[in-house]
Amino acid sequence: MKLKSYDLHAPRTADMTTYSVSLLMVAPIMTHAFRARRFLWPISGLFIVAVVGLCLVAAAPSISQEEAVVPSMETLDLENTLYLDLEYGRVVIEMKPDLAPQHVARVKELVREGFYDGVVFHRVIDGFMAQTGDPKGDGTGGSGQNIPAEFNEGVHLRGAVSMARAANINSADSQWYIVLDESPFLNGQYTYWGQVVSGMEFVDQIRKGDPNNNGSVPYPDRIIQLRVAADVDDDEEGPAEG
Numbered sequence: 132m133k134l135k136s137y138d139l140h141a142p143r144t145a146d147m148t149t150y151s152v153s154l155l156m157v158a159p160i161m162t163h164a165f166r167a168r169r170f171l172w173p174i175s176g177l178f179i180v181a182v183v184g185l186c187l188v189a190a191a192p193s194i195s196q197e198e199a200v201v202p203s204m205e206t207l208d209l210e211n212t213l214y215l216d217l218e219y220g221r222v223v224i225e226m227k228p229d230l231a232p233q234h235v236a237r238v239k240e241l242v243r244e245g246f247y248d249g250v251v252f253h254r255v256i257d258g259f260m261a262q263t264g265d266p267k268g269d270g271t272g273g274s275g276q277n278i279p280a281e282f283n284e285g286v287h288l289r290g291a292v293s294m295a296r297a298a299n300i301n302s303a304d305s306q307w308y309i310v311l312d313e314s315p316f317l318n319g320q321y322t323y324w325g326q327v328v329s330g331m332e333f334v335d336q337i338r339k340g341d342p343n344n345n346g347s348v349p350y351p352d353r354i355i356q357l358r359v360a361a362d363v364d365d366d367e368e369g370p371a372e373g
Contacts (some may be wrong), residue, residue, distance in 0.1 A: 190192055201324040207328070211235065212360035213242065215330075215338070218352060222330035223360075225293055231281040232292055232302070238324065239359055241274060247357040256346035257316065257339045262295055263354060264306035273304030278322075285323025287314045290334075292325035309334050 176212040195204055207225055213298070228235040241247060247263070254262040265272040274345060278302040287293060287310050295306040303322060310317070340348035 135253070137233045151249050205214070207360070208357065209361040211239075211256070212236075213325070214355070214356075214358050214360055214363055216355040217333050219336045219353065220330055220334040222333050223328050224325045225284075225328045227285060227323065230283040230285050231294075233323050234278055234281055235325040236370050237276070237278050238307070241359050242359055243362070244303065245259060246274060247354050249353055249355075251351035251353050252337050253348060253350070253351055254308075254346040255337055255340045256311075256342050258312045260308040260310050260347070261334060261337045262306060262308040264304075265294070266305075268351070269304070271289045273306060276304065277301060278303045281324075282319050284321060285318075287317040287321075288322065288326075289313055290327035290331050291323055292327065293317065294322040296321065 178285075207223075211226040211228055213224040213226060215224060226235045226238070246266070250263055250266060251268045252261050252263045253265055253268050254266065263271075266274075278294070279299075280296075282300075285291065285293075289310055289312050290309060291314075293309040293310065294303040295308055296303040307324075309327060337352045338348055338350060340346040340351075
């Protein structure tokens with residue numbers, strides 16, 4: 132099966148027009164400071180440094196979902212890559228042990244136990260996220276082992292994989308979700324530990340729930356199999372695209 136890539140975030144080159152406007156704004160201030168240098172130069176110098184700094188910050192590169200770059204399959208660390216097999220095809224998740232080492236280690240431990248195989252996507256809200264990882268299938272279950280929060284700089288873009296939790300920030304267990312659309316309000320509130328790098332089109336096909344019922348799905352899709360890529364034979368393909 133040919134894997135399809137999904138674009139991620141990448142910084143955009145700063146707009147040079149912004150720099151030009153910024154310099155035009157600073158020029159009069161510099162001229163005035165020079166004329167009054169005998170009396171105000173120390174103060175003016177500090178003010179100019181502050182203004183220039185603000186202008187450079189304003190012109191700094193911004194982030195755009197459309198201009199993202201995805202790592203190639205050849206460069207992925209297979210020990211920190213997951214193959215999520217759905218009815219519709221294979222989803223490839225790049226794990227982030229540098230950002231959430233305890234979460235990555237625990238998820239891999241559960242994956243290797245076969246914990247997630249057959250588990251449903253019990254909560255799926257169109258345009259928001261698809262949640263799984265509960266063996267009970269109703270959002271109340273888990274593995275019985277909590278993971279301390281590891282909030283980090285990971286951004287909840289489309290395709291981000293993050294840990295679900297209750298009100299207690301250290302209550303994450305086995306449930307996690309894939310973000311369907313950019314959700315910046317989740318940043319710093321939930322532990323981001325991975326990113327879909329291929330197969331997001333299959334995630335989009337997961338059956339959606341009723342948003343008026345907290346996204347509960349009456350006839351949910353299931354995880355066929357979830358494995359660490361390092362444990363999978365090179366010549367083994369994922370499920371046929373449905």
